[in-house]
Amino acid sequence: MIELKISNLFMIFGDNPDLAFPLIEKDLKRKEIKEQTGQVVALRDINLEIKKGEIFVVMGLSGSGKSTLVRCINRLITPTKGEIMLGKDKNNILEAKKEELIELRRKKFGMVFQRFGLLPHRTILQNVIFGLEIQGASKEKMKEIGEKTIKAVGLAGWENSMPNELSGGMLQRVGLARALAVEPDILLMDEPFSALDPLIRVNMQEELLRIQRKMKKTIIFITHDLDEAVKLGKRIAILDEEGVVVQVGTVEDILINPANDFVKTFVQNIDRHNVIKIDYITRDNKVVLNPEMNPSDAINKLKKTRSTYSFVVDQDHKLLGRISLDDLAKANAEGNKTIESSIKQCKSIENIATLSDALPLLITSKTVLPVVDEDRVLLGYASEKAVIKVLKGDGLND
């Protein structure tokens, strides 16, 4: 489902933006337009669709207009032209009146800022409940939600501290908690981890992914750091220095099929095998068995699909192990009622593993391995061949 749809969005800074449009038509560069008209074209014809529950990363170098873009969404900056449609009611944010806009900002959006933006005169708890206070929530509700959210970001015990007593990483946890406390549909994160030390940044990225697994918010995440973008984003939009979206796609799309030279030079220093997730090469299993099956049925099932083995899962589709055709034949010969006793333990790869995590496992096990999620639910299988194909730079177009 589409949560947010941005269409034909232009942002032009200056006293007379209309002057710039004819020049934009002619495809002039930002610099030329500024020289001729004095107007600065920050964003040019942006079209994006952001799906519900995804982390959508907007990536660009400084001056690409990415911070402007995120501010257009909650209208901290009012765009010159275009449409931003919200959710299923298809509200155009750009047409919202003053009161509607305040209501939208209160209910729909939570924003996290690059330099945290915490209010220095308020305690951590008072900072976290700021949004609720603005909405006029009751004291009990504010306290309850505030404490709950502080706990969720791992800061329990710090409620009554002042911001100056906390480190950078902790401050941004507070920033995140403040945004989450209003239970927004959409989280806008403007380079939230850029001001943090590298180690803490990695920490916070993992923290965000952890929180996201539980909360499943729609997140629009701005960054200039490609490593961060590929780590967090399922889908990424790349803005070039002219404020144009040059490519929107999954991490793998962008790494394997860069849309133009700009993207290519951008991604060339990225280690594919450290970035591309095993998900990308995971294939569906042709056949899956249950432990209660009787051996001869299982053999038939395998033969039908011309398989020599199969993974076995329980009723929740969680991986139990694997079983080969030979094992099944043996079980059948021994007259076992079910195949349960023949299941062999096998290694598995978690779906968040990167190719470089998975490759050694695949090589040493000399066979395909099952791919599971964090709850050991079987998602498919991965093979060494497929990994090598991606690393060689071929797409997976077969």
Added chain:
Amino acid sequence: MIDIIPKIPVGRFLVDIINFLRTNLAIVFAAIRSIIATAVETVNSILTTLPEFVIIAIVALIAWKTAKIKVAIFSVVSLLLIISMGLWRPTVETVSLVLVATLIATIIGIPLGILKARSKTFASIIEPILDVMQTLPSLSYLIPAVLFFRIGIVPGVVATVIFAMPPSIRLTSLGLEQVSKEMIEVGKSFGATSKQLLLKIEVPLALPSIMMGINQTIMLAFSMVVIAGFIGAGGLGEIIIAGLQRYNLVIAIEAGLSVVFLAIILDRITKRLGQIYDVKKS
């Protein structure tokens, strides 16, 4: 050459305006007069009803809590000295005058400062007025005050209010202008109305600067209150001026010292209030 420039009756014209105001706005001036007189009398009577030692203890406690123990000790010693010089009564009068004048100056000045930060038009109007107010010699404030309120405590307070107000306006406005863009964005992004933005973000963040403005206003009020002694505003100012006129240096110096003591005590306390706040936020 000079002869061809006609004489424009500037002075006459202004006096006419003043007379017009005096006759037509008499009720307004009477109201202002009674409000100020009541306020000063109330503060004065509270301060005179309380025993000296109670007041000294309260001042010392406030100084100790807000500033340092050193300031508290200084307050006790200097206030005792004032009693021993026999200047307690006029000191209390002066303090009443300063407190009332500061209160009025900040009640008017802070909102004007907020307005100045908010509106470019208002800023461009008030900026030159503030410049004039801050360059005019303090004595010249007495003249309009006397014209409208005759002599005594009320014109003294009025002149003091006007003289002491500019820092409240300027520093309030400066503090608000220095609130970072990001903080404003924080407020807006959570859906704050402009009133909420002002009360929950801008004013709290500007508070150290506003406190500094109040501190400066108090200091200016002290200097003006002495000069207001010329128009019979009472207190230490009148004693200093009487001392100078009669060439009684002893009494003038003692009263002058008392003013200095008061100024130092109030300066330290109000300055620390601003700093305490600053430390908490940085």
